[in-house]
Amino acid sequence: MSTTRAAPAPSSHRAAPERGRSGGDDRRLTWRNRLYRFDMRYMPYLMIAPFFLIFLAFGLFPLLFNGVVSLRNYRLDDPTLPYWAGVENFSKLLGDEDFWNALYNTFGIFLLSTVPQLLLALVVASLLNRKLRAQTWWRVGILLPYVTPIVASTMVFSVFFSRDFGMANWVLGLFGLGGGDTPIDWRADKPHAWIAIATMVNWKWIGYNALLYLAAMQSISKDVYEAAAIDGAGPWKQLWRITVPLIQPIIVFTVVLSTIGGLQLFTEPMLFDLNSQAATGGPNGEWQTIGQLIYKVGWKDLNLGYAAAMSWALFVITLIIAGLNTLLTNRLAGGRK
Amino acid sequence: MRRSWFHWARATAIGAVSLVMVAACSGNSGNSGSSDSAGGPVTLKINFWGDFGLQDLKTKYEADHPNVKIQLNSGEYNAQHEDLQKKLIAGSGAPDIAAIDEGFMVQFRGQSDKFVNLLDKGAGKYESKYLPWKWKQSLTPDGKTQIGLGTDVGGLAMCYRSDLFKAAGLPTERDQVSALWPTWDKFIEVGQQYTSKTNKKFIDSGTNLFNPILGQQPVGFYNEQDQLQMDGGPKVAFDYTVKAVQAGLSANLASFQADWDKGFTSGSFAVLACPAWMLGHIKDTAPGTQGKWDIAAVPGGGGNWGGSFLTIPKQGKHVDEAYKLLEWLVQPEQQIEIFKKVGNLPSQPALYADPAIADFKNPFFNNAPVGQIFPKMAQGLTPQYLGKKNGPTRVAVENVIIRVQNKTLKPDAAWAEAVKEADKASKS
Numbered sequence: 001m002s003t004t005r006a007a008p009a010p011s012s013h014r015a016a017p018e019r020g021r022s023g024g025d026d027r028r029l030t031w032r033n034r035l036y037r038f039d040m041r042y043m044p045y046l047m048i049a050p051f052f053l054i055f056l057a058f059g060l061f062p063l064l065f066n067g068v069v070s071l072r073n074y075r076l077d078d079p080t081l082p083y084w085a086g087v088e089n090f091s092k093l094l095g096d097e098d099f100w101n102a103l104y105n106t107f108g109i110f111l112l113s114t115v116p117q118l119l120l121a122l123v124v125a126s127l128l129n130r131k132l133r134a135q136t137w138w139r140v141g142i143l144l145p146y147v148t149p150i151v152a153s154t155m156v157f158s159v160f161f162s163r164d165f166g167m168a169n170w171v172l173g174l175f176g177l178g179g180g181d182t183p184i185d186w187r188a189d190k191p192h193a194w195i196a197i198a199t200m201v202n203w204k205w206i207g208y209n210a211l212l213y214l215a216a217m218q219s220i221s222k223d224v225y226e227a228a229a230i231d232g233a234g235p236w237k238q239l240w241r242i243t244v245p246l247i248q249p250i251i252v253f254t255v256v257l258s259t260i261g262g263l264q265l266f267t268e269p270m271l272f273d274l275n276s277q278a279a280t281g282g283p284n285g286e287w288q289t290i291g292q293l294i295y296k297v298g299w300k301d302l303n304l305g306y307a308a309a310m311s312w313a314l315f316v317i318t319l320i321i322a323g324l325n326t327l328l329t330n331r332l333a334g335g336r337k
Numbered sequence: 338m339r340r341s342w343f344h345w346a347r348a349t350a351i352g353a354v355s356l357v358m359v360a361a362c363s364g365n366s367g368n369s370g371s372s373d374s375a376g377g378p379v380t381l382k383i384n385f386w387g388d389f390g391l392q393d394l395k396t397k398y399e400a401d402h403p404n405v406k407i408q409l410n411s412g413e414y415n416a417q418h419e420d421l422q423k424k425l426i427a428g429s430g431a432p433d434i435a436a437i438d439e440g441f442m443v444q445f446r447g448q449s450d451k452f453v454n455l456l457d458k459g460a461g462k463y464e465s466k467y468l469p470w471k472w473k474q475s476l477t478p479d480g481k482t483q484i485g486l487g488t489d490v491g492g493l494a495m496c497y498r499s500d501l502f503k504a505a506g507l508p509t510e511r512d513q514v515s516a517l518w519p520t521w522d523k524f525i526e527v528g529q530q531y532t533s534k535t536n537k538k539f540i541d542s543g544t545n546l547f548n549p550i551l552g553q554q555p556v557g558f559y560n561e562q563d564q565l566q567m568d569g570g571p572k573v574a575f576d577y578t579v580k581a582v583q584a585g586l587s588a589n590l591a592s593f594q595a596d597w598d599k600g601f602t603s604g605s606f607a608v609l610a611c612p613a614w615m616l617g618h619i620k621d622t623a624p625g626t627q628g629k630w631d632i633a634a635v636p637g638g639g640g641n642w643g644g645s646f647l648t649i650p651k652q653g654k655h656v657d658e659a660y661k662l663l664e665w666l667v668q669p670e671q672q673i674e675i676f677k678k679v680g681n682l683p684s685q686p687a688l689y690a691d692p693a694i695a696d697f698k699n700p701f702f703n704n705a706p707v708g709q710i711f712p713k714m715a716q717g718l719t720p721q722y723l724g725k726k727n728g729p730t731r732v733a734v735e736n737v738i739i740r741v742q743n744k745t746l747k748p749d750a751a752w753a754e755a756v757k758e759a760d761k762a763s764k765s
Contacts, residue, residue, distance in 0.1 A: 076426065077447045077725060164596045164605070188743040274591035275732065277415035283736035284745065299419055300729060301765040302444070 063315075066308045074305035089309035099310065101285050102293040103317070108190070109269070109289065110262035112198035113205075118254060120202070121209035126239050128210065129217045139214070142207035154200055154271040161186040161196040161272070168196075187274065193287040200268045205261075209254050216247035248330070255329045259322045263314065266291035290314050379655045380406045381662055384421065385436035385645075386414040388617075389488065390675035391666075398665060405658060414438070424650070425451045431650035433659040437485060439644045442474050443723050445484065449477045452484035453649040458660045460486060463667065468715060471684040474723070475646045478561070485646030486667045489681035491612030492711030493549055493640035496619065499703065500629045501607040505534045511705060515634035521550060521577045524636045528586040531607060538588035541597060541606040543578045543738040546587075548731070549610040550574035552640045552721065558731065558759065559724025565763045567756050570721075571734065575755055579748050582741055589742040598622045610635065612642040613682040613711045620701045632705040639714045644684065682711045689716070726763045733762035 070089055073081035093099055128139055145153065161168045169183045177184075186192045220243065228238050244251065269281050269289045279296035281288025288296075290310065298307030383391065388411070395407045410432065412420070418441045424431035425448060437445050445452070460483055464472055467487055475485035495518075499509040507527065508514055518524035528539035540546055551557055554570025581587060588605045590597040600606055601623035611619070611632070619630060647666065649659045665671065672683040673693045680699075688694055689712035697708035724730070737755040740746035746754060 076422070077444065159595045162594070162596050164590075165599050185743050188745055274594050275735075278729075278732040278736075280732060280736060283739035283743070297765075299422065302422075303765070 066311055069305055070308035070312050072305045072308075074303070074308070076302035076304065085305055089306050090313070092306065093309055093313055098285065098288070098293060099290075099313075102281070102288050102290045105190070105194070105269075105281065105285070105287055106263055106265065106289045106291075108194050109197050109201070109265060109287065110259075112194050113201035113265075114255075114258045114262050116198075117202045117205050117258065118209060118251075121206050121254070122213055122239070122244070124206060124210040125213035125217055126235075126243060128214050139211065142210055144207065145204050146208040148204070150204065150267050151271065153204060154268050157196070157200045157203075157268075158272055163187070187272070187282055187286070190286050193272070193282060197265075197268050197272055197287055200272075201262070201265065205258065209258070212250055212254055213247060216250040217243055220246050252326055252329050255325045256322050259325050260318055263318045263321065264291050265289045266295070270295070378404055378406065379658045380408055381434065381655060381659055382408045382410060382432040383434040383436070383647075384410045384412065384417050384432040386412055386417045386438075387614075388679050389436065389645075390678040390681060393678070394666065394671055394674060398662065405662070407662070421445070421650070424652075429652055431652050433649065433653040433655055434663055435648050435650055436488070437475075437646050437648055439474060439491075439646075439723070440728055442485070442646060443725050443727055445648070446475060446477055447725055449482040449484050451651055452482075453651050453653075453656055453660070454481075455483045455486060455649070455660070455663075456481070460664070466685045466687060468684050468686055470641075470721070471644065475648070485648035486663060487684035488645045488647055488667070488672075489614070489675075490684045490715045491614060491641050491643035492682050492715040493552065493610065493612055493635045493642055494710050494714060495608055495633045495635045496611040496615070496630055496702070497608045497633055498604065498626075498629050499631045501535070501537075501604055502531075505531045505607075507531060509631070511631050511633045511703075514631070518633075518636040521636045525577070525581050525584060525586065528581060528608075529584050532585055537604065538606050539586040539608060540581065541588055541590045541600060541609050542592065543582045543587045543589070543742055544735040545592060545610050546581055547574045547578040547735065547738055549635060549640050549642060550577050550637065552642060553637050555721065557721045557723060558727055558734075559722060559763075561722050563724045563726075565724075565730070565759060567759055571755075571759070572752070575734065575738075575752060578738055579741060579751055582738070583748050587742055589739070591739075602626060610642070612644075613680055613707065614643060616699060616702065616707065617680055627701050628703050630701070631703045632699075632707065632710055634710070635714065639716065641715060680707070682715065684715075686712070686716055724763075726765070729762040729765055730759050733758040 071085060071087070072083060073085040073088075075081055124142060128135075128142065132138055160166055163169065163183050163185045166183075166186070168186065172184065184192060186196045224242055224246075225238055228242055233241065266289065269287050269292050270276055270279065272287065273279070273281060279288075279292050279300055281292050291314075294307050294310045294314070297310060298304050385391070391409055395409055399405060399407060417435075418437065421431060421435050421437070422444075425445075463486065468490065471487040471490060472483075475487065476483050495514075497514060502509050502514070507530065508517065517527050531537070531539045551570055551574040554573055556566055556569045558565060558567070558571055560566050588600060590600050590605060596605075601619055602625060609615070609619075616632075619626075647663050649656060649663060653659055667685075669683075669685065669688055669691070672685060672688055673691060675681050676683060676688075676694055677697070683689075683694070689708075694708045694712070697706075698704040699707045734755050737746065737751055737758055740754075741748055741751045
């Protein structure tokens with residue numbers, strides 16, 4: 001670039017006709033050159049810039065502002081407090097039994113939902129990967145729960161798991177469990193509430209993850225399976241020894257996604273609550289997740305500073321867990337390579 | 338050359354960023370205007386929940402005021418309050434008139450600087466017309482700022498299923514039923530008679546026993562200095578509640594949930610504490626039970642549950658026009674119109690003598706004279722101060738009651754737990 005640019009400078013000392021001709025050629029060349037260079041070098045940045053600009057305005061800025069708020073006394077119902085709180089909000093967090101209870105619940109529901117969800121998705125995907133009649137119908141059908149608005153499905157599940165007239169108890173009653181005179185109160189203790197909420201999460205996301213897995217599985221060559229079949233590997237063994245290692249990147253991706261989603265779980269526990277505007281997650285916080293607790297502290301207790309500190313804590317926890325998960329899945333899925 | 342291109346790229350980036358920032362900032366610049374010039378067309382937005390009976394009044398007001406258009410925006414109860422709270426913080430977007438319920442009033446009264454002081458607009462002349470406690474609820478503690486004018490009050494009565502009462506061998510005529518339970522102790526005795534005879538539950542939930550009893554006490558959760566007073570009113574209400582739960586009277590149903598709604602038709606419970614606005618809910622939820630429900634007096638005298646206010650957030654652009662509309666809405670003619678339409682009981686006691694209210698009988702409830710029952714309860718009420726943290730504290734204690742009901746907490750440990758949870762809520 002610098003050489004072509006330097007060229008016109010000495011040309012000004014040349015004779016007029018010569019200069020005009022060569023100078024014009026130069027300029028045309030340079031202009032085309034410039035466009036080309038621009039296209040190659042800067043166009044990609046320009047094309048991806050909108051995302052980053054919007055991310056800066058609506059992603060990074062709120063994140064940083066949230067960090068500032070978490071160091072402040074920001075009570076909507078008490079503007080008289082001193083402006084800065086320092087690390088007070090964070091130190092309060094460490095001794096807050098509600099926070100640890102919510103963290104415990106979040107992890108409990110997270111484990112109950114993520115693990116079966118991804119395993120089932122894997123099985124469903126490998127079934128869909130076979131030759132089936134009405135293949136498209138099955139593949140589209142499996143995605144339907146994902147398309148359903150989360151609020152709508154949660155409301156249905158909330159009724160499904162109700163104590164007196166719920167279908168869950170009716171179905172269990174058919175097998176002689178619960179039902180009758182001693183119906184299971186799904187909202188009375190942690191195990192039942194967690195199972196109910198995990199069921200909602202699983203129902204919604206199994207199909208979505210299965211489709212991701214299916215897409216990855218389609219790229220695996222059929223020869224590998226044929227060879228394995230000749231060597232005597234059954235479908236189960238093929239799934240674990242061939243499919244899983246080969247679609248490992250997408251597994252890591254889904255694990256990270258469900259970790260983030262699972263730790264931010266909000267709508268399901270919120271609407272499962274009979275008194276949902278209180279956001280207590282059950283009479284004794286049986287299923288109050290961190291997301292719900294942040295909402296309660298911010299909008300019910302009107303303590304935005306403390307809620308911001310909780311959000312930051314959740315952010316850090318999510319980062320740590322997602323990192324650990326990635327490491328672990330890499331190990332598990334890639335270890336046999 | 339490279340340098341100049343770099344300049345160009347940087348300039349573009351800076352330009353784009355500043356564009357975004359300008360766009361982000363300009364959202365704030367519009368809220369400085371206070372009031373439009375009179376005469377121009379003005380749109381007034383009213384946010385409320387459920388049915389405030391405003392539809393016909395809107396048409397009437399618009400006909401009389403050609404320059405005013407009214408936009409009615411009914412949403413979900415909690416969503417509307419939370420939306421208002423967010424708009425108040427954001428500094429823009431609040432409606433011209435916002436309805437606020439009694440349960441949220443203390444929270445918003447604490448932010449009185451964000452509302453138009455109706456006393457400045459001359460609303461003081463209405464003070465004598467209102468039930469004194471209703472007027473006080475939306476007045477700041479120093480008495481200098483009135484942020485809202487009351488619309489309806491709950492009043493309190495006891496709804497009962499006369500068919501179930503008959504099956505249990507209890508009297509069914511409303512005066513006789515009222516005579517059954519002059520006190521809450523008697524009420525629990527009647528409940529025990531009912532459950533032993535029919536093997537069915539008597540009340541819907543312990544929490545719906547706790548709240549009306551607490552509402553009758555001279556002091557609620559907080560005294561006027563906003564200190565938690567658990568040993569007074571709350572203890573009385575809590576003891577009755579636990580007693581009723583232990584006697585096996587409660588169906589343990591959460592209000593406004595599917596099982597509760599089903600309970601109205603399936604006979605899961607036979608009585609329900611009901612304020613005026615509950616009548617509409619029973620009628621809508623269980624239309625098939627027409628004539629089976631009736632209304633008796635609540636044990637222990639007067640009481641109140643719920644009731645709303647209309648406020649004018651300061652950030653609105655048409656504050657003056659909004660006040661004119663608000664003032665019109667609380668006039669007797671409109672208040673009676675609303676009562677006839679949706680049954681909301683006005684908070685101006687002089688209206689209770691009006692034949693339109695006094696002679697009104699509700700056909701769904703076996704022609705119960707609701708125009709007599711509810712005003713009497715609203716007037717018999719002792720004004721109670723609701724503290725700043727009343728809402729969360731109530732939820733915390735209700736949760737303890739629910740845990741007693743679902744047997745995850747022993748009744749004898751319940752009061753200590755209630756005190757602990759209430760204390761936590763008061764400091765939240």
